[in-house]
Amino acid sequence: xxxxxxxxxxxxxxxxxGWALVLLLIGGFxxxxxxxxxxxxxxxxxxxxxxxxxLNLWGVNIDIFNKLYTIDDYGTFLKVVFLIVLTLVTIxxxxxxxxxxxxxxEYYSLLMFGVLGMMVMVSSHHFITIFIGLEVMSLSxxxxxxxxxxxxxxxxxxxxxxxxxxxATAFLLYGIALIYGSTGILDLVELKxxxxxxxxxxxxxxxxxxxxxxxxxxxxxxxxxxxxxxPDVYQGAPTSITAYMATGVKAxxxxxxxxxxxxxxxxxxxGWSTILWxxxxxTMCIGNITALxxxxxxxxxxxSSIAHAGYxxxxxxxGDREFTSSILFYLLVYTFMNIGAFTVVIMLGRNGEENxxxxxYAGLGVRRPFxxxxxxxxxxxxxGIPPLAGFAGxxxxxxxxxxxxxxxxxxxxxxxxxVAAYYYLxxxxxxxxKEPIRELxxxxxxxxxxxxxxxxxxxxxxxxxxxxxxxxxxxxxxxxFL
Amino acid sequence: xxxxxxxxxxxxxxxxxxxxxxxxxMMVTRKNxxxxxxWLIVTFFSIAIIYVLLNATFIAVAQVMVxxxxxxxxxxxxxxxxxxxxxxxxxxxxxxFPKLMGGLxxxxxxxxxxxxxxxxxxxxxxxxxxxxxxxxxxxxxAIGTLLYGKYVFAFEIASILLLVGIIGAVVLAKKIKD
Numbered sequence: 243x244x245x246x247x248x249x250x251x252x253x254x255x256x257x258x259x260g261w262a263l264v265l266l267l268i269g270g271f272x273x274x275x276x277x278x279x280x281x282x283x284x285x286x287x288x289x290x291x292x293x294x295x296x297l298n299l300w301g302v303n304i305d306i307f308n309k310l311y312t313i314d315d316y317g318t319f320l321k322v323v324f325l326i327v328l329t330l331v332t333i334x335x336x337x338x339x340x341x342x343x344x345x346x347x348e349y350y351s352l353l354m355f356g357v358l359g360m361m362v363m364v365s366s367h368h369f370i371t372i373f374i375g376l377e378v379m380s381l382s383x384x385x386x387x388x389x390x391x392x393x394x395x396x397x398x399x400x401x402x403x404x405x406x407x408x409x410a411t412a413f414l415l416y417g418i419a420l421i422y423g424s425t426g427i428l429d430l431v432e433l434k435x436x437x438x439x440x441x442x443x444x445x446x447x448x449x450x451x452x453x454x455x456x457x458x459x460x461x462x463x464x465x466x467x468x469x470x471x472x473p474d475v476y477q478g479a480p481t482s483i484t485a486y487m488a489t490g491v492k493a494x495x496x497x498x499x500x501x502x503x504x505x506x507x508x509x510x511x512x513g514w515s516t517i518l519w520x521x522x523x524x525t526m527c528i529g530n531i532t533a534l535x536x537x538x539x540x541x542x543x544x545x546s547s548i549a550h551a552g553y554x555x556x557x558x559x560x561g562d563r564e565f566t567s568s569i570l571f572y573l574l575v576y577t578f579m580n581i582g583a584f585t586v587v588i589m590l591g592r593n594g595e596e597n598x599x600x601x602x603y604a605g606l607g608v609r610r611p612f613x614x615x616x617x618x619x620x621x622x623x624x625x626g627i628p629p630l631a632g633f634a635g636x637x638x639x640x641x642x643x644x645x646x647x648x649x650x651x652x653x654x655x656x657x658x659x660x661v662a663a664y665y666y667l668x669x670x671x672x673x674x675x676k677e678p679i680r681e682l683x684x685x686x687x688x689x690x691x692x693x694x695x696x697x698x699x700x701x702x703x704x705x706x707x708x709x710x711x712x713x714x715x716x717x718x719x720x721x722x723f724l
Numbered sequence: 725x726x727x728x729x730x731x732x733x734x735x736x737x738x739x740x741x742x743x744x745x746x747x748x749x750m751m752v753t754r755k756n757x758x759x760x761x762x763w764l765i766v767t768f769f770s771i772a773i774i775y776v777l778l779n780a781t782f783i784a785v786a787q788v789m790v791x792x793x794x795x796x797x798x799x800x801x802x803x804x805x806x807x808x809x810x811x812x813x814x815x816x817x818x819x820x821f822p823k824l825m826g827g828l829x830x831x832x833x834x835x836x837x838x839x840x841x842x843x844x845x846x847x848x849x850x851x852x853x854x855x856x857x858x859x860x861x862x863x864x865x866a867i868g869t870l871l872y873g874k875y876v877f878a879f880e881i882a883s884i885l886l887l888v889g890i891i892g893a894v895v896l897a898k899k900i901k902d
Contacts (some may be wrong), residue, residue, distance in 0.1 A: 244877075307876070308874045310877045352891065352892075355884065355888050362881055370878045371877065371878050378888060385888070385896060389895070400896075420837075446836070446840035450836060
């Protein structure tokens, strides 16, 4: 039996579910601008209350529901990241859903269900819960991608992501099944204990299971060679959803990946780190090199997100549990840079017209110096220029590789970030040093966008100049792996 | 299923496994969607027989009723309602580089899985649910106890998964207003 008192530990999840259901009802009973605004505000209230409850869970380490669910600092840290993503995306969606005519009740409730899935996925060491959480998240996002139903690209993105995602899910499930078949265990902690006593590494079935797990997670984090969907889906999806996917889904997938591999499969690191070494190098190189020739800013950011997955993998494959904190720190930093950059992309678009080609940014520095300045800060942070937080994130990731004596990997990562600087700087030079090629439309001004940009800029400077506090928090969060 | 000679069981398993694999291959290679759907029913039935061999009678019945019955009915309805004009589609080239590569990788992968299964030694732990125990307590009760007892949290989250699926179907299929 499950004692009722255990439900107090999943209060954030319950709040999110409840608010999502309320939003659905509101969307069903009323339409129009007013109801859209009310749904947005309610979604914001819901995510703030969930954030408050999650912050209260800091420092609690407990297994609940027959060990199907776990509350620990690692999960709580990532939950806070997801709720920050939810809050920021909700704020930019106020205007965006109205502009693009997206049904707002369903939109906000699916955003919340998606975050619920992410939260379930990262705070469990049971394969069943991880898998179901991943599916809740993925299904919400397949739908969110296709919400611009008059736009062929959006529908294409949704279908493409759904088909490939379902395929990747099958791989993940097959991997879990093979691991279960060869050990009879679904619980990660038990699995670790089992692996330490017996040596199933010689069993081919177990190895095949690990390989398939890498394929399944590799798809979700958009690593090469499972990255083909990323540019099309990121380009076609509504831009607010692109921001949500690039930050939330990536953080959730990395969260689950790190938990599965560091909790259970760490004794076996020499086996999988070689595979992931190759994947990390390919991900960085192909992501960055392909980004060089992109002329569409959304596609460019998609390739840059592939490259960033590569940087995070660099810290991941060192397998040094003391440096796991650098992964969490990077994910947190990455959230702010990306949401900021996508906010600017949204501001330049209009209903039906996205204006995402790089020429639309020409002359922005003269016309709208504030927006251009913010965009430059986000791009410089993505490129990893000090004193911005992107630099601190890359610094910790690469120093993890150096300290674990993965020298070649560190060299490749640094060379890649040099290449990356080229395409980020190209947008900046376009904004400041080029005359506008054609007449540009009005920029979609709304105070909400300005607010989100200011929050992101502040966060990037704060985490770039004083990263210590956040690193300490991340270190406390990853202490569970020690 | 206790009491049946192990050799006979092995024979049934091989036949149904081959039938399941063959019919699923037929399902993905048919041009006519109705034929694909019918082959899928054969697959579902063969898998139901494999469940029976594994002493999972409840799952077997559920498989026949839910998958081969209800879900296939829906699939056939959808095929008829959206009225796919098959045959008019551009014929894809018979052999192309991606196709050959994909085929090669798939074959290699399945050979590896086969090698893995052939080399299988049961190193896993034995669970409490032995065939004798299942026979005494009943299959349905065992599943119910697990599903609503130990795994109730996963069960609840799965209900949200289904809800999200329903929302998606409604949102994406409803009429576009202009």
